[in-house]
Amino acid sequence: MGIRRLNDGRFRADVSVGIDPLTNRRRRKTKTFDSKKEAEEWQSKTKQLYHSRKAISDRKISFTAIKDLYLEECKLHSKPNYLKIQEYTINKHILESFKNCNFKEVTSFDIREYQLKLINSGLSAKSINNIMIILKQIFDKAVEEQAIQTNPCNTVKNLALDNKKMKFWTPDQFKQFINLIDEEEFLFKTFYTFSYFTGMRCGEILALNWNDIDNFRGEVNVYKSLTYINKEVIITRPKTSNSIRRISINSKLFNLLESWKERQQNLFAQLRIHHSNDTHIFQYREKPPTKDIFSRRIQTICNRGELEPIRLHDLRHSHVALLIHQREDYATIKERLGHASIKTTIDVYGHLFPNKQRETADRLDDFF
Known part of the structure; x- marks a missing residue:
């Protein structure tokens, strides 16, 4: 490390900037100046930058x-x-x-x-x-990785999003949908009913095995999610730690599941597939189904009547609308959906709740 005068009268400054972790060789920076003072100033600034770990790496990283x-x-x-x-x-x-x-x-x-x-x-x-x-x-x-000093993306703002109106089915609309499902489509009737009355995410539903149903307590144990990657079934933890939860189910839904389980056992016997409590609840062949099967079928079923179709995920929204219609509070809805906080529930679904200001104004009439 130093400054030396070249034959042409200029000065070359040389600074050691540590060891390259990839090559294990010492890294150096050199620069030529017209005067010794300029060389000394550059050398001092360069050492300060590298010692404060603010310098940009000389390695060209693609x-x-x-x-x-x-x-x-x-x-x-x-x-x-x-x-x-x-x-x-x-x-x-x-x-x-x-x-x-x-x-x-x-x-x-x-x-x-x-x-x-x-x-x-x-x-x-x-x-x-x-x-x-x-x-x-x-x-x-x-x-x-010290390839750059600052991120040029930091000052680029996100685009404004249009707040699209949330779609959901009322209880009457859901009944209309279920009545459009043929008897031989009992699997789909069970799946959509289960989704509507639990509010679970599709991946959570597809991951369920029969041993995740607590018959005694009438609850569903939610602790995993299913997806397909490169045609391979992948089971992971749910979206967040708060998504691990137990959901109470009503007796009619429980009876519907029992009816489907019996049909599933008969179907598996015909296909010579082993059936057990480890079988996925909504499985109808050797592998569990993908979400696309249930997503596409909604449009097909709605085409049989005059019902406007919604997305598969909108059944989760429909469940919340149903709970709000029953005057359930935020805390109950939060627990059933597996949200991290009540704030999340309010941010997503607050607009569906009755207008509290209207209720307040109506109560003021009692003072007249």
């Missing part, structure tokens, strides 16, 4: 390398289905635009230009925001 590090971290700390979503989004929407980028030269302007490109592609604002979140996390990883 976007692909940082992306791989990010995905490796997702693999270690996230659910398999979350990792799959990250990989899909990066490969479909991000990689082509950034695979050849120079991290150090990417600016907030470039990120905004990319966001505009996504807007012009016709994607929804929600999808674009999700893509931008992943991009920001990749650049955060670049900062962590």
